Amino acid sequence: MKLHFYGAARTVTGSLHGVEVNGERILLDCGLYQGHREEALKRNRTLPDWAIAAGHLILSHAHVDHCGNIPGLVKQGFTGNIYSTAPTRDLAALMLQDSAHIHEQDAKFLSRRRRKAGHNGEIKPLYTLGDALRSLEHFITLPYHRPFRLASGVHFTFFDAGHILGAAMVLLEVQENGKKARLLFSGDLGRRNMPILRDPEIVSDVDYLILESTYGNRKHNDRDLMDEALAGEVDRILQTGGKLYIPSFSLERAQEILLSIHKLEAQNRIPVLPVYLDSPLASAITDVFRLHPECFDEELLRMLNRKDLPFFTQNLVRVRSADESREVMVRKESAIVIAGSGMCEFGRIVHHLSYGLSSPANTVAIVGFQAANTLGRKLLDNVNPVRIFGDDVAVRARIVALDGFSAHADLPELLWFVKEIRSRGYLKKVFLVHGEDRALMNLKQELKQTGLESVEVPEQDSMYDLNA
Ligand SMILES: [Zn+2]
Numbered sequence: 001m002k003l004h005f006y007g008a009a010r011t012v013t014g015s016l017h018g019v020e021v022n023g024e025r026i027l028l029d030c031g032l033y034q035g036h037r038e039e040a041l042k043r044n045r046t047l048p049d050w051a052i053a054a055g056h057l058i059l060s061h062a063h064v065d066h067c068g069n070i071p072g073l074v075k076q077g078f079t080g081n082i083y084s085t086a087p088t089r090d091l092a093a094l095m096l097q098d099s100a101h102i103h104e105q106d107a108k109f110l111s112r113r114r115r116k117a118g119h120n121g122e123i124k125p126l127y128t129l130g131d132a133l134r135s136l137e138h139f140i141t142l143p144y145h146r147p148f149r150l151a152s153g154v155h156f157t158f159f160d161a162g163h164i165l166g167a168a169m170v171l172l173e174v175q176e177n178g179k180k181a182r183l184l185f186s187g188d189l190g191r192r193n194m195p196i197l198r199d200p201e202i203v204s205d206v207d208y209l210i211l212e213s214t215y216g217n218r219k220h221n222d223r224d225l226m227d228e229a230l231a232g233e234v235d236r237i238l239q240t241g242g243k244l245y246i247p248s249f250s251l252e253r254a255q256e257i258l259l260s261i262h263k264l265e266a267q268n269r270i271p272v273l274p275v276y277l278d279s280p281l282a283s284a285i286t287d288v289f290r291l292h293p294e295c296f297d298e299e300l301l302r303m304l305n306r307k308d309l310p311f312f313t314q315n316l317v318r319v320r321s322a323d324e325s326r327e328v329m330v331r332k333e334s335a336i337v338i339a340g341s342g343m344c345e346f347g348r349i350v351h352h353l354s355y356g357l358s359s360p361a362n363t364v365a366i367v368g369f370q371a372a373n374t375l376g377r378k379l380l381d382n383v384n385p386v387r388i389f390g391d392d393v394a395v396r397a398r399i400v401a402l403d404g405f406s407a408h409a410d411l412p413e414l415l416w417f418v419k420e421i422r423s424r425g426y427l428k429k430v431f432l433v434h435g436e437d438r439a440l441m442n443l444k445q446e447l448k449q450t451g452l453e454s455v456e457v458p459e460q461d462s463m464y465d466l467n468a
Helices: 037-045 070-075 086-116 129-136 224-240 253-266 280-290 298-305 322-330 348-356 375-380 411-423 437-449
Strands: 002-007 016-021 024-028 056-058 081-084 139-141 148-151 154-160 168-176 179-185 208-212 243-247 275-278 316-318 335-339 363-366 386-388 391-393 398-401 429-433 462-465
Touching: 002 429, 016 168, 024 148, 070 086, 070 129, 081 086, 086 129, 086 139, 086 280, 208 411, 224 243, 224 253, 224 335, 224 363, 224 398, 243 348, 253 275, 253 280, 253 335, 275 280, 275 322, 275 348, 322 335, 322 348, 335 348, 348 386, 348 391, 363 375, 375 386, 375 398, 411 437, 429 437
Parallel strands: 024 056, 056 081, 081 139, 179 208, 208 429, 243 335, 243 363, 275 316, 275 335, 363 398
Antiparallel strands: 002 016, 002 462, 016 024, 148 154, 154 168, 168 179, 386 391
8 A cells, every 4th residue: 555645745735645555546635725826826737647547536524625626636637436425525515616716706817917917818717617516426425434345455434523514534444465454544633522513533443544733733722611702702792882703714613603602692691682694605504514413413413302403593694695795794783793704815704894893892703723914813913904905994893812613633632532543453653744844743743752653744745655
C-alpha cells in the first residue's frame, strides 16, 4: 500500500490524499485549495494526473476544503465513483452549487478587470454550475458502519467523526500480497459532548492513521459557557435597543447558533425576540439537517420526540431576497441577525456591518475561526476604523469573541483520540495533515511525548510506501 499526499499537506486547505493498493487508486477527499488567488487558481485548475486517473473517491464531509474541487476533478477527466454518507451528498449538492456560483462571479469580475486594463480574452471559472451538477451524478451514498467492497482486497467503512452533519472517518481494510492492514483517515475530527451530533467514534485495530491537526497547538474555550455568553449578549441588546450580529458559516455553525437560541428561549433565559436567518444557503442547509435525524445525538432525538423543532426559534424569519435583507438592516429593533460569510469577507453580513458597526447599541459576536486579513479578524484585533466597500467605517459597536463553538477537536481532544485508538490496537504510524506548521509540529512533539514513535508530517506531493 502506498500513500500520496497531494493537498492539506503542511496547510489547512485543499484536502487531497491518495491510496494505492492492489493496482487500485483511491482518492480521499478533493477539496478546494484556498489561499492567494494566483496560487489557488493554479493548484485548483491543475490537479495531479494520479488523482484524475483514480478509480474511486471517498469523501469525508461536505466542507469545501474537502469536497470543493470535485467538480474540477470531474471536469478534468475523473470518471470514477464518489462515495459519501447520504447527508454529505445532500450538503455537497448545496455547497458545490454555491461554490460554482462564487467561481462564476469571480471569473466575471476578473474578466471585467482585464478588459479595463486593455487585455482581451475571458477568464473562465474554475467550474460552472453545470460542472457541479454533473459531478453529483458520480455519488454513491452509504450509511455509517456498513462495510463496502471497493475492489479485490479493499473494503472501506464510514465511522462517525462528530464534526459536521454526515462527517465521516474512513476505515480502509486492505489485503495485499497476503498482508492485511487497516488505515483510518480522520477527515476532520469533531469534539465530544457537542450539541446536535454524536461523539467521534473510536475505531479498533488501526495500523495507520491519517489525522487532521487544525488545532494541534490550541485549547478551546468550554462549549458549555457559550450559551450563557450568548444569553448575556442578548440581554445587552435588549437594554440598548440594538442588534446582535452573528457572522456565521452556513454549514453547522448557523444551525448550532439557532439551536442555542432555541434552548435559551425554551428555558426562559432570554425572551423571545426576532431572529433573522439572512442566508438562503444556511436556510437550505437547515432543511437538510431536518432530513437526517439518523445523525442526531440523544438530546436532539428527545427534542424531536417532543415534536420540538430544534432549529426554529419562536420568532425566526428566514430572509430570502436582498430587498428583504435591506429592510431588516434599517429596522429599529432589538434582534439577532445571523448572516454569512463567516469571516465577513462577502455576503449579506458585510452590508449589515457597514450599516450597524458605528452604533454603540449594536454587538458583533464572532463565533468562528477568522483568517488573517479578513474583516472578521480586523474586528477581533480592534482595528478602527475598518474599510468596507471603499469607505472608512468607525467601529463603535461592541465586538465579542464566542470562541467555544469550534467543530474541530483541540489539542487535548486530539491527544485523547490517539490514546484511545492506541488502547485498542497496535498503531504503527501516524501521518499528520490539515494543519499550519506550528500546529503540526506541536502535535507531533506532543504525540512523541506519549511514547508514539512514528509520527510523520508529509510534505506536499510526497509518497510513502507502507510495504517498504
Ligand atoms: Zn471540516
